[in-house]
Each structure stands twice: as structure tokens, then as C-alpha cells.
Amino acid sequence: MASRTTRASASPLFVPRKSDRRTARAARHQFAAARDQARHAARPAARPTAPGLDPELRATYPAAGRPGPASARGGRLKLPAHRMTTATASGAYPFLAEGGLGAQGIYIGRDVHAEAAFTYDPFALYGRLDGFTNPNILLAGIIGMGKSALAKSLAVRAVAFGYRIYVPCDPKGEWTVVAQELGGQTIALGPGLPGRLNPLDAPARPYGVSEEDWITEVRKRRLLLLGSLAKTVLGRELHPMEHTALDVALDQVVAYAEANGTTPLLGEVAYVLGSPERLDAALGELSGRLGHAAEDLAHALRRLVHGDLAGMFDAPSTVAFDPSAPMLSIDLSRLGGAGDDTALVLAMTCASAWMESALADPSGGRRWVIYDEAWRVMRHVALLERMQSQWKLSRGLGIANLMVIHRLSDLLAAGDAGSRGRALAEGLLTDCSTRIIYRQEADQLASATALLGLTGVETQAVSALTKGRGLWKVAGRSFITQHLLHSRERELFDTDARMGAITRP
Numbered sequence: 228m229a230s231r232t233t234r235a236s237a238s239p240l241f242v243p244r245k246s247d248r249r250t251a252r253a254a255r256h257q258f259a260a261a262r263d264q265a266r267h268a269a270r271p272a273a274r275p276t277a278p279g280l281d282p283e284l285r286a287t288y289p290a291a292g293r294p295g296p297a298s299a300r301g302g303r304l305k306l307p308a309h310r311m312t313t314a315t316a317s318g319a320y321p322f323l324a325e326g327g328l329g330a331q332g333i334y335i336g337r338d339v340h341a342e343a344a345f346t347y348d349p350f351a352l353y354g355r356l357d358g359f360t361n362p363n364i365l366l367a368g369i370i371g372m373g374k375s376a377l378a379k380s381l382a383v384r385a386v387a388f389g390y391r392i393y394v395p396c397d398p399k400g401e402w403t404v405v406a407q408e409l410g411g412q413t414i415a416l417g418p419g420l421p422g423r424l425n426p427l428d429a430p431a432r433p434y435g436v437s438e439e440d441w442i443t444e445v446r447k448r449r450l451l452l453l454g455s456l457a458k459t460v461l462g463r464e465l466h467p468m469e470h471t472a473l474d475v476a477l478d479q480v481v482a483y484a485e486a487n488g489t490t491p492l493l494g495e496v497a498y499v500l501g502s503p504e505r506l507d508a509a510l511g512e513l514s515g516r517l518g519h520a521a522e523d524l525a526h527a528l529r530r531l532v533h534g535d536l537a538g539m540f541d542a543p544s545t546v547a548f549d550p551s552a553p554m555l556s557i558d559l560s561r562l563g564g565a566g567d568d569t570a571l572v573l574a575m576t577c578a579s580a581w582m583e584s585a586l587a588d589p590s591g592g593r594r595w596v597i598y599d600e601a602w603r604v605m606r607h608v609a610l611l612e613r614m615q616s617q618w619k620l621s622r623g624l625g626i627a628n629l630m631v632i633h634r635l636s637d638l639l640a641a642g643d644a645g646s647r648g649r650a651l652a653e654g655l656l657t658d659c660s661t662r663i664i665y666r667q668e669a670d671q672l673a674s675a676t677a678l679l680g681l682t683g684v685e686t687q688a689v690s691a692l693t694k695g696r697g698l699w700k701v702a703g704r705s706f707i708t709q710h711l712l713h714s715r716e717r718e719l720f721d722t723d724a725r726m727g728a729i730t731r732p
């Protein structure tokens with residue numbers, strides 16, 4: 228009995244000695260519960276979240292992992308420790324999250340599965356990632372999911388890396404404020420505005436290119452532009468004689484401008500096209516037919532000179548291209564609001580020709596060219612052709628092109644199966660090593676899956692993405708990434724403000 232009295236245990240204090248076994252057990256449980264409660268009370272409260280912290284920055288699951296029985300963390304499953312190589316581990320546990328693209332690059336936000344920072348830089352990935360053959364990006368998503376916000380963030384953050392940003396097509400005029408903040412330039416074009424762009428401007432000859440080669444290159448670019456403009460207005464391909472007429476008219480205008488020390492203008496080309504005797508005289512042996520064949524062309528170019536775009540593209544440029552400016556955007560928001568895209572497309576053709584010729588210098592550093600609302604131009608073969616040539620040049624010139632569309636079927640809208648438009652649009656997609664898919668409508672999932680080769684899980688994920696969250700397919704690797712905006716960026720990129728103003732009482 229003495230041994231009982233000297234027991235070094237506190238349980239007799241709580242468990243009366245004379246109780247039966249059941250009462251003793253119940254009392255023991257009560258004691259354990261009280262002890263746990265006391266322990267938890269002593270623990271400091273959960274770490275408070277800093278006020279204003281972005282809810283997106285909070286971890287999806289607590290540090291102990293996903294709660295609930297599916298986590299297999301009930302404490303009952305006890306496996307012996309097992310050591311293996313990472314190669315074997317990835318085979319044994321194929322459902323682990325991707326490791327990310329490395330720390331080099333522009334911060335985008337959070338990799339939702341790995342819960343790690345997600346960075347991306349097409350120039351840094353080029354040559355480092357298998358299958359990453361070009362720096363071009365396709366960004367698709369339904370209205371208001373944050374596509375422009377992502378493009379603007381990329382632009383703002385890329386400037387810190389020394390890249391320059393060019394936005395040749397801003398149909399909503401929402402990039403102007405970004406350009407201003409970054410100390411860049413904006414040219415606003417529209418009826419009644421003072422901005423003028425001469426798409427026939429000859430860019431400065433890049434270092435290392437011979438005078439003769441450059442003259443041929445400039446001529447080729449001008450002809451391509453005139454051809455695009457004519458095709459857009461006429462809505463058809465040009466006939467061989469029309470090509471010749473453009474050739475002849477351009478050469479005459481350029482010769483005249485050189486002799487007088489001026490720059491050629493679109494109006495002058497239109498004037499020569501409208502003068503059959505001048506064309507016929509210039510061509511000689513085929514006389515009598517060229518002037519007649521150019522009639523349609525002359526009327527087509529007239530729209531740019533006397534029609535709704537009068538003045539904008541038929542005068543010396545009011546801005547000089549400044550290659551050292553961090554950003555340049557062309558605001559076309561005053562054009563094409565009335566449903567007729569032709570004015571917008573013509574303006575965009577001229578504006579992008581002007582900008583592209585300025586971008587032709589391969590020593591101009593690394594640049595981003597952003598086509599916001601590119602879906603509006605996908606139906607116009609002439610513009611698709613321009614985009615395609617930019618896409619093809621991207622590696623040689625050090626340019627990353629970013630194209631923003633709503634749906635993948637915008638690419639299919641470029642033409643019927645087998646048509647040139649469709650082939651061009653699909654070519655653009657093929658030449659985008661990075662595809663960022665924001666939320667798609669249910670009826671769009673099938674075309675997205677077919678065009679991008681999404682897996683079943685990816686398709687399901689795309690249908691449930693929230694604002695700022697996208698499926699990033701980078702050369703065959705997939706990430707679900709939440710784009711995080713800095714509070715200053717959020718203010719700057721807010722396109723909901725007008726909606727808010729309407730709903731507020």
C-alpha cells in the first residue's frame with residue numbers, strides 16, 4: 228500500500244480511487260480535453276494578417292496541408308520514411324505541381340498549385356526551355372477577366388528590365404495613361420485631332436545595312452503597305468495589273484519627293500493612280516491599259532485622302548519616332564466606334580506600318596509589341612499578313628509580340644477552313660510559344676481544347692478561372708497563375724471605373 232501513496236502521478240487527484248472503470252475512463256478523457264484546451268489557450272493567436280494584404284497572397288491551405296479526410300493526414304496512416312532520387316519521385320508522385328520557370332524574369336504573381344512566385348521573361352526562356360522557339364505570346368479570355376491588366380503589368384514591369392514597349396493598336400485608348408506614367412509618348416489619331424502619321428516615312432537606316440539594300444527594303448515596305456490598304460478597302464486580292472500600277476505610282480512619287488527634298492505622301496500616290504495618262508506614259512509598251520486597271524485602286528486610296536480618314540495619314544508626321552522613349556502607344560479610340568471596322572483597320576494598318584518600320588532596327592534593343600483587342604483585326608487578311616511578318620521577324624529583331632483576343636474561335640473567324648485568312652491566323656497561333664488562357668465560355672471550350680491540345684483537367688480548369696487567373700502554357704508546360712496587381716497598378720489599370728460610376732447612386 229505504501230507504494231500507492233508514493234506514486235509520482237497526478238492522476239489520483241483527478242481519478243477518485245474508488246470509482247468504477249467506466250467513470251475512471253470518462254474522467255481521464257475529461258482531463259485530457261481540459262489539458263488540450265489549456266495548451267491551446269496558452270498558444271499565441273493565429274498570426275494576424277497585415278491589413279490591406281491582398282487576399283490572393285494568402286495560402287490556399289493552412290501550413291498543415293489540405294484539411295479533411297481526403298488529405299490522408301488523419302494521423303493514422305504511418306509509413307516508414309523512404310529515400311529516393313527526384314527523378315524516381317516524379318514518377319512515383321506524378322501529381323505534384325510544376326517547379327516553375329526559374330527565378331529569372333518579370334514577376335507575374337502566384338503559381339496557384341506550387342504556391343510559389345511565378346516569373347516569366349520570354350527572352351530569358353529562349354534557348355533555355357525545350358520547345359520554346361519564339362518569344363511571342365497569345366492571351367485569350369472573356370471580357371473583363373484582366374487580360375489588358377496583365378498586358379499592362381507586363382509592360383510596366385518589363386520597362387524595369389530595360390525593355391521598350393510599343394502598342395500599335397489601342398482601340399479603347401486605355402494605354403495612354405500607362406505611357407504617360409512611364410514617361411513615354413502617345414499619338415492620338417482621329418477626326419479633329421492634331422496627330423498625323425505619314426505611313427510612307429522612311430525609317431533611319433540601321434547600322435550595318437548598305438544604302439542600296441535599305442532603299443530596296445523601304446520600297447518593299449511601302450508597297451506592302453499600299454497593297455494592304457487597297458486590299459482592305461476593296462475587300463479582295465489585287466490583280467496583277469493593280470500591283471504594277473501601285474509600283475509605278477510609288478516610284479514616280481518617290482522620285483518626285485527625292486528631287487524636291489520632301490517625303491512621299493499617300494495623297495500623291497492616290498493622285499498618280501487617278502491620272503491614267505501618267506501611269507500609261509510611265510509604263511510604255513503596255514500603254515492604254517494600266518490607267519484603266521488602276522481605277523479601283525485610285526478610289527480605294529481616296530478614302531484615306533478625302534474620306535473619313537482625311538488628313539490623318541496624308542501629311543508629314545507630327546511626331547518623330549524616339550527610339551529612346553520607354554513606351555509608345557497609338558490611341559485609335561476615336562475611330563471605328565460605329566461598328567464599321569474599316570476605318571479602324573485602315574488606321575491600324577498605317578499606324579502599325581509606321582511603327583514597324585521604326586522597329587526594323589535590330590540594334591534597337593529588346594522590345595515588346597502589344598496588340599490589345601487584336602480580335603478586332605483578325606477578320607482582315609491584310610492586317611493578319613502584317614502581323615504574320617512581324618511574328619516571323621520577332622527573333623531576328625529581338626521583339627516579343629503579345630496578341631490579346633477574346634476566344635480561340637476568333638482565330639477561326641479569320642476565314643473558312645482552308646482559306647488564306649484561316650491559315651494566317653493559325654500560323655500566328657503556332658508561332659506563339661506562350662499561350663495564356665483566361666476564362667473561356669462553356670461553348671468555347673471545345674475549340675480551345677482542339678486548337679491548344681488541352682488535357683481534360685486543363686479544360687475543366689479553364690472553365691472555372693476567376694479574374695486575373697489564367698492557364699499559362701509555356702512550351703508544353705502548364706501553370707495556373709494568379710496575376711497580382713500592385714495597388715498603384717490597380718489604380719492605373721482600372722477599366723471598371725465607368726461601370727462603377729453608373730451603378731453608384
Ligand SMILES: Nc1ncnc2c1ncn2[C@@H]1O[C@H](COP(=O)(O)OP(=O)(O)OP(=O)(O)O)[C@@H](O)[C@H]1O
Nearest residue numbers: 370371372373374375376695710712720721722723
Ligand atoms: N489580377 C487582378 N487583380 C485584381 N483586379 C484585376 C486583376 N486583373 C484585372 N483587374 C481589374 O479588372 C478590371 C477589368 O480588367 P481588364 O480591363 O484588364 O479586363 P479585360 O480582360 O482586358 O477586358 P476587355 O475584354 O473588356 O478588354 C479592371 O478594372 C482591373 O483593374
Ligand SMILES: [Mg+2]
Nearest residue numbers: 374375376599
Ligand atoms: Mg482589355
